[in-house]
Amino acid sequence: MECVPNISEGRNRKRVDAVEQSIASVPGILLLHRTSDVDHNRSVLTFAGPSLSAVEAAVRAVAKAAELIDLNHHHGVHPRLGALDVLPFVPLGELTIDHCVKLARRAGERIWTELGIPVYFYGAAATRPDREKLEDVRRGQFEGLRTAALTDEGRRPDMGGPALHPTAGAVIVGARKVLIAYNINLRSDDLQLAKHIAKTVRASSGGLPGVKALGLPLQSRGLVQVSMNITDYELTPVHTVYSAVERLAAAHGLEVEESELIGLMPRQALEMAAAAFLKMRDFKSQQVIENRIEQQERLANE
Amino acid sequence: MECVPNISEGRNRKRVDAVEQSIASVPGILLLHRTSDVDHNRSVLTFAGPSLSAVEAAVRAVAKAAELIDLNHHHGVHPRLGALDVLPFVPLGELTIDHCVKLARRAGERIWTELGIPVYFYGAAATRPDREKLEDVRRGQFEGLRTAALTDEGRRPDMGGPALHPTAGAVIVGARKVLIAYNINLRSDDLQLAKHIAKTVRASSGGLPGVKALGLPLQSRGLVQVSMNITDYELTPVHTVYSAVERLAAAHGLEVEESELIGLMPRQALEMAAAAFLKMRDFKSQQVIENRIEQQERLANE
Numbered sequence: 378m379e380c381v382p383n384i385s386e387g388r389n390r391k392r393v394d395a396v397e398q399s400i401a402s403v404p405g406i407l408l409l410h411r412t413s414d415v416d417h418n419r420s421v422l423t424f425a426g427p428s429l430s431a432v433e434a435a436v437r438a439v440a441k442a443a444e445l446i447d448l449n450h451h452h453g454v455h456p457r458l459g460a461l462d463v464l465p466f467v468p469l470g471e472l473t474i475d476h477c478v479k480l481a482r483r484a485g486e487r488i489w490t491e492l493g494i495p496v497y498f499y500g501a502a503a504t505r506p507d508r509e510k511l512e513d514v515r516r517g518q519f520e521g522l523r524t525a526a527l528t529d530e531g532r533r534p535d536m537g538g539p540a541l542h543p544t545a546g547a548v549i550v551g552a553r554k555v556l557i558a559y560n561i562n563l564r565s566d567d568l569q570l571a572k573h574i575a576k577t578v579r580a581s582s583g584g585l586p587g588v589k590a591l592g593l594p595l596q597s598r599g600l601v602q603v604s605m606n607i608t609d610y611e612l613t614p615v616h617t618v619y620s621a622v623e624r625l626a627a628a629h630g631l632e633v634e635e636s637e638l639i640g641l642m643p644r645q646a647l648e649m650a651a652a653a654f655l656k657m658r659d660f661k662s663q664q665v666i667e668n669r670i671e672q673q674e675r676l677a678n679e
Numbered sequence: 680m681e682c683v684p685n686i687s688e689g690r691n692r693k694r695v696d697a698v699e700q701s702i703a704s705v706p707g708i709l710l711l712h713r714t715s716d717v718d719h720n721r722s723v724l725t726f727a728g729p730s731l732s733a734v735e736a737a738v739r740a741v742a743k744a745a746e747l748i749d750l751n752h753h754h755g756v757h758p759r760l761g762a763l764d765v766l767p768f769v770p771l772g773e774l775t776i777d778h779c780v781k782l783a784r785r786a787g788e789r790i791w792t793e794l795g796i797p798v799y800f801y802g803a804a805a806t807r808p809d810r811e812k813l814e815d816v817r818r819g820q821f822e823g824l825r826t827a828a829l830t831d832e833g834r835r836p837d838m839g840g841p842a843l844h845p846t847a848g849a850v851i852v853g854a855r856k857v858l859i860a861y862n863i864n865l866r867s868d869d870l871q872l873a874k875h876i877a878k879t880v881r882a883s884s885g886g887l888p889g890v891k892a893l894g895l896p897l898q899s900r901g902l903v904q905v906s907m908n909i910t911d912y913e914l915t916p917v918h919t920v921y922s923a924v925e926r927l928a929a930a931h932g933l934e935v936e937e938s939e940l941i942g943l944m945p946r947q948a949l950e951m952a953a954a955a956f957l958k959m960r961d962f963k964s965q966q967v968i969e970n971r972i973e974q975q976e977r978l979a980n981e
Contacts (some may be wrong), residue, residue: 407975655954673709
């Protein structure tokens with residue numbers, strides 16, 4: 378089980394450390410990754426562990442973030458609704474998304490009953506179709522939803538409320554597949570072209586399923602970037618995204634300078650890419666020595 | 680630690696099973712792979728385990744093969760010197776080749792003193808430069824070396840002898856890096872072209888370091904194959920081999936139909952291929968979620 382809390386603090390390192398320590402205080406939990414962004418004033422922590430330990434660590438993180446962060450004094454370019462803003466549970470290995478939905482619900486219940494912070498459910502854990510998308514749940518963010526949750530029946534929290542917590546807002550708890558944050562940098566300074574390619578590949582304008590994309594300038598390096606989130610790498614693998622952007626760039630006479638993985642990606646996505654580019658016939662993950670050893674060890678332990 | 684015994688039996692399945700069982704009888708040993716070839720009359724077993732368990736399993740495999748196989752009645756197209764013919768120790772993970780040399784020597788000593796079968800050392804475990812190459816050690820094979828070991832000082836076993844074992848011959852024990860058996864099939868029936876490409880990429884004719892290559896026909900499928908062994912994938916990665924063959928084929932107007940991995944390959948080789956084809960900037964193996972979890976688990980256990 379993987380869990381990726383997003384907290385509304387990206388400047389005060391000690392506060393992020395404190396939230397991280399509250400997570401690490403749960404036995405069996407492994408901290409995997411952490412990034413903070415000063416402009417966004419936001420940090421993303423990634424941890425893994427057995428299901429119930431992950432729920433416990435998530436609840437402790439919400440409590441610690443609520444203790445340290447007051448949204449009335451929080452400013453950043455990224456929208457946010459809660460001190461601990463978003464809390465997705467992500468299946469790893471053979472876990473199912475349904476299992477993650479159950480854990481998200483359990484975590485949401487505890488956050489309201491034990492901490493008194495209202496909860497919205499999103500993603501696969503959403504209770505209604507218009508709450509599946511995070512951006513729909515968060516519309517108006519902390520300042521706007523404080524009022525809307527009271528006045529608009531359709532914007533009430535799923536657990537608790539209707540009033541948001543006066544300083545910690547609400548937590549948006551969900552279940553989703555692993556998300557791969559992946560950027561491709563083009564040897565060009567033509568921002569319009571990067572935006573055009575982003576529009577062509579993004580799902581919302583009829584491109585690749587599950588892909589979100591933006592065209593951005595990388596001014597210090599004289600490059601442009603197609604910045605993407607791949608929300609379902611089994612449906613649209615990383616190598617499919619790479620090849621599509623490479624082909625579109627080539628059609629305009631441009632080359633790919635490099636690509637960047639932001640944070641983590643699942644092993645399967647990398648194996649799929651290698652097997653695809655090498656045109657491997659009947660490649661099986663168990664042909665990787667270490668995978669075979671792990672499989673045999675699991676069998677031996679059962 | 681990985682160990683890859685080659686035994687001179689590829690037709691009688693029960694005998695191969697018996698050797699496999701002698702290996703599996705050692706606690707901590709994991710059987711990873713097995714292939715048998717009827718024409719070669721030869722089987723290749725792959726197993727992994729802690730160092731001393733691997734030596735114990737190797738010695739048991741030699742004993743069982745010697746009990747069941749009489750080289751005086753063995754026929755196949757592949758050259759062989761012993762009932763258990765070749766016994767390489769291969770480093771996995773953070774193990775060094777020097778560590779494997781020590782284990783090869785230890786196994787060789789036990790094979791002679793406990794089983795009375797002479798031993799030649801090859802690869803990184805060779806005691807003299809003219810024994811580094813397996814094909815040099817095995818020249819003349821069982822029938823020829825029976826005499827040469829007695830009459831030619833330069834052909835004597837490293838441990839025991841000088842006479843070979845009357846039915847089990849001698850075991851060629853060594854240490855080498857992981858070997859990747861990798862074939863690329865071309866959409867063509869032009870065998871001469873496959874042979875030409877094989878010659879261009881193989882190390883012995885000035886091609887890619889550590890690569891052995893042959894051009895072969897795949898008659899049933901109407902394709903030709905460049906069949907390769909990559910003996911040092913860190914020096915010449917799989918993706919470098921693929922791109923070289925693809926480029927040479929394209930220069931003759933041919934396309935790669937597919938590639939095939941025979942047996943196993945190390946995870947690092949696959950990660951290197953994905954990162955190279957995706958042009959990933961600063962990719963680190965620890966960006967793979969499962970690798971990160973394993974690393975954190977190791978740290979937690981220390």
